[in-house]
Amino acid sequence: MGSVASLMTGKVSVTQGKSFLYRSLYDKFIGSKDIKNFEDFHVAFLQIINTINSVVPGRHYDVPEYGEIEEVYKKWNEAIEENKAKVFEEFIRDNVKMRSVDRSMILTGLAAPPAAMVAKRAGESLPQLKIIKVVPDLLFVPSATLLSLVGCKLATTLNRVS
Incomplete structure (x- = not known):
């Protein structure tokens, strides 16, 4: 109920906005595709980072290391269908960092x-x-x-x- 009221007043927190973004990206690149192995997941993940970097002006995000993506794939693959998007969203929130300028x-x-x-x-x-x-x-x-x-x-x- 609180999120509906915040949407109506235009007061959406950054966390809610990011969560919505991550969920919609997940649905577009991972949820709607038939991912059978790690390579498919890795390609979809790279497409997500590329989409974020091409849409967000000025800010770019670094791709996590290959091993970290492999670990989240294992967790994602073992999770039940209802929790897969949550596992993915937590990984994006915790491991995808903004590129800093030296x-x-x-x-x-x-x-x-x-x-x-x-x-x-x-x-x-x-x-x-x-x-x-x-x-x-x-x-x-x-x-x-x-x-x-x-x-x-x-x-x-x-x-x-x-």
Whole structure:
């Protein structure tokens, strides 16, 4: 009764909204399909994360590790039909985390444009880099910023792996 009243007044909690979202995604990608093995479940789970990431602007969610998805599949497969959606919803709520932006990415994004301008001005005075005068600032600065952000992301990813 309380949820009906909250819907009528427009006061829906974040938890209720997420629960509704997870349930509808479950119904679309898992509940309506005939999932026979882990590979089918894994593909459906990846489709759910892809759908969330493509719909929600600005925020993206990381996919949990393969082993964690395998564990939830075992729990989901062993659960009775009425509890399968609940097992899935709890897993999504507890294990799917929002991707965070590193401080290094923010600092690189702020420092790269002025550094690119300084590098371009310094490069223009060198006779070996005469071609740099031909490239307009409008193309050089965003390109250098993008390359520095890619390098920063690559460096942080490699640090996590090793």
